[in-house]
Amino acid sequence: MKKKLCTLLSGVLALSLGATLFGCGEGPGGGDEPTVDESGNTIIKIMVHVAQQSPEGMAYNRITDEFNASQTAKDNKIRVRVNYNPRSTTGTGYETELGNMLNQGTLPDIVTFDAPNTWSYAEAGILADVSELISEETQNDFFEISKNTYEGGLFGLPIQESSAGIYYNKAIFRNAGLLGRVENMTADNAWTVAEFEDICNSLKGRCDLPVDLQLYKAADETATYLLYPFILAQGGTFLSEDGMTATGYLNSPFTVAAFQKIRNWVDSGYTSYDASDVGFYTGKYAMYLSSGWSIPEIRNKYREQLGDDWGILPYPKGGANQAASATGSWSFGMTTQCRATEQAALVLEWLVSTESSVSITDATGMIPARQSAITVKNYTPGSPEFLLYDQLNKTGKTRPGTIAYPEFSSAFRGIVNDMRNSGNVSSIVSTKTTELQGNLDRYQR
Amino acid sequence: MVGISIAIIGAFLLLLGGFIVKDIVVAKRAANKYVHYTVRGTVTSYLMLLPALLLLCVFVFLPIVYSLGYAFTDYYLLRPGDMKFVGFDNFVQIFKNFSMHGNVYNATMNTLKFVVFVVPLQIGMALGLALLVNKPIRGMGVYKVFYFAPVVISLTVTSFLWVRILGGGDTGLLNSFLVQLGMDPVSFLYDPQGSMYWIIFISAWQGCGYQMLIFLSGLKGIDQTLYEAAELDGASKGRQFLAVTLPGIRSVLTFVIVTVFIGACKIMVQPMLMTGEQSFTITLNYLMYIEGYTYRWVGYSSAIALLMTIVIGAITFVQRYLLKEED
């Protein structure tokens, strides 16, 4: 019987220990040589944040397949492998995984990342400076505001741009006799905040809600992304140049006043924290603050409700004729652990090429981030896309650059969240500023 | 990493060895030879414990020791190479944040509120259901399956469903009926006063089926003749409950109180999925998650974990002491 005991125990031991000892030291990646497969091809691994079955994922699939097919050389081909890693509901899984991979030396060659993370990823050594690897011509074709720069280096190129605007239901405006006031608005002759308020006031009672600002999206980045231009346009500030000081910036009188405005709009019934996220789509709300990604949504799923009787208006200008609009989308970057940098640079150029930009933006409804792709797209003036593009070039402002972006966004969203239940905006802003400053100071110690 | 891991496991083995020696010495010195160790028995015991101990050490103990050790460092997820020892700095920051009524304060208060309300609510609901299902009436087995159903469905799924049910505007299930009845939609999950109570209620709803089963097994163990005797003595139903049922399930009740308490202290998923980060629903475990994963300050996050462990451990110890049976 002793023997049986031994057999069982050694079985279990072998299972755990054996697994422990085998394969030690042959972890994926980390070698000095680029990963080469048995036929001598260089493998370039890409990790993306979307699901393979999503429209964007299918576009990546197509582009990378085309890349692999384009490799006709007999030997030394480049083979691209894509790892689709959709973000979970809580949204931090993808970022945490990047951190873990960095620590273990298992980063893929190319990753996607959200533009505001450029500073922290560059600083942490996840992203490599590609300014020497990407051709001058390609670099110059991208809009200056869209490039992922940090301390003079180029750490990534955007997949697309994501300008946002205020969607409006033309039928509701027509019935209220307001269509003439907004119909021909462009980024140059944008409305002012006062006009925006006036129109909201006139729309009250003529629809379920004058405007949905997606205030309920303050659980994730969406709220920061959509609302920060409102604050900037009214003279508000967020952080110092180096991204390390919030006191005196986030709690500046202009910032507080701009947040107060949002709260006033809620009080006046112009917008609501409890709006339905399909209220505009189903024709119940007059206006909807959203990104370009709502365009395919409306055209594909809500054509019945809205038809073509809708448009996009620019962000309203602030008092001193200041203007700002949202920018910053997900980008492709090369990691510092990439060994075959020349081959990866080729792949990177392919991923953000004019054709790829057109192909991806066709799927996502966003606008390309490079001039040549815009030329191909040839938007007609007056179309929703044209307004987004025009606005991006004329009033686009990035979110504040800081290596502590998650903390900043959290503070921003915290203010939006807390304003839901308290009208004492200056006290909310001051609490969040103190807390954010404490979080920023951690980086200095 | 490998060196430190071996050192930690070595220290653990040394400690274990120390306790083994201590136990043997104490047993030898004891006047009564009540505890008697044999070499053979000891070797067999440890051989049989080996698989569990080995896996526990590598996959549970080691990560926990690391994580608690990080509490005294400035470990930043994206700069592991720069990790250095900072003493009690993280704890000082935590107390500072608490005293300025920041997130640590909110999280502590919300967790406290959750624990204080959910423990009696969930245990009360569980006991009530167990008493109902335990009635000698046909069909109770089917009801039991219904009451237990939320337990087997994952927290992610039930949270998703309740968000749809309690959602704001007129797209929430409950609100869609309120609107039909001519009332204004209520923002259940974002009401700073009410939101935590909804989370408490939903957690109890989700979890009480499990404790119901535990109580049920306790109830089945009670000698039925005790009830008959009480009946003969003319004891009322309430009196019977206090005199027969409660003492009968005492040890089960202790187990339930302690496990529900520990589970309640660690609440995270419900507020995370149902309201996101809100000052009125953030909990300590959730804050720990945000600090560690969103902000990437693993050291600070581990310091919160260490504080939680100490507090939960102390309270559990007191509970065990208070609830211990007299014998």
Place this chain on the structure above:
Amino acid sequence: MDKARKIRLAKRYTSRTVVYLGATLLAIFFIFPLVWMIVTSTKTEMQYANDLGSFATFLPNFSDLSTFFGNYVSVLTQYDIWKYGLNSLAYAAAVVVGNILINALAGYVMAKFTFPGKGFISFIIMFLLIVPVETTIIPLYSIVHNLGISGTVLAVILPALVSVFNIFLFQQFFTNIPKEYIEAAQLDGASQLKIFLIVMIPLSAPIVATVATFAFIGVWNDYIWPTMVLPSPQPGEWPLYPIQAALTTIQSIDGVTTGEVMASLVVTSIPIFLVYVFAQKHIVEGIGAGGLKL
């Protein structure tokens, strides 16, 4: 029939009715979200929106039977959810068997053996039960990577084999099994391992069913860890991800309808529900079984 008896019977009848009524109301309270989930999974987005606010929201889509299973068809065909489901089943099978053997053995020793160092080990078990484990995923990732098993299924299975809570449950259970069983077997000359396998495990069928059920549920519902250590699906290859990954993928896609999400929730919930229904008889006896002590 005399009057007194009639009254007594009537009383009993009414009290039963009250009990059934109460029990039914409670049952509705506990399962209506799940019923609503199933019902909604049969509807298109328009039907769902139109039915909200009326009783029809709790009725399946009988009006247009051609779209009744539409969401299921799209979920099952578009996302290969069945492949992920099979993976989860395989992981669950390995974990359930290993989990029971390893933890039962440990629980048995802790309950029935006296050996030096036992106090220390029970202290460690209690300690591990209390620590919040959410942050340990970071060091755990490093450990798994250093062991060289990251990227393999072992990274998912091995850490799941041991559970402090299950050791604790087994220990509670075995404590209450009379010593006589063991002594009798020992007189027959059986080894400790034989006693464990032939005497103790069969005696502990209820607790085994309990642990098996919860180990299964744990593996089935796990998401973050497997997707962190396993390679993501490659076109043309069998994926390694578990079913919850497919669920998250579906939910993360823009433009997925409420009905599709509900259908995917139903599909992922069915297996755990079946396991529970089969095991539930034993679970009741298993958990408490004669008193738990801390």
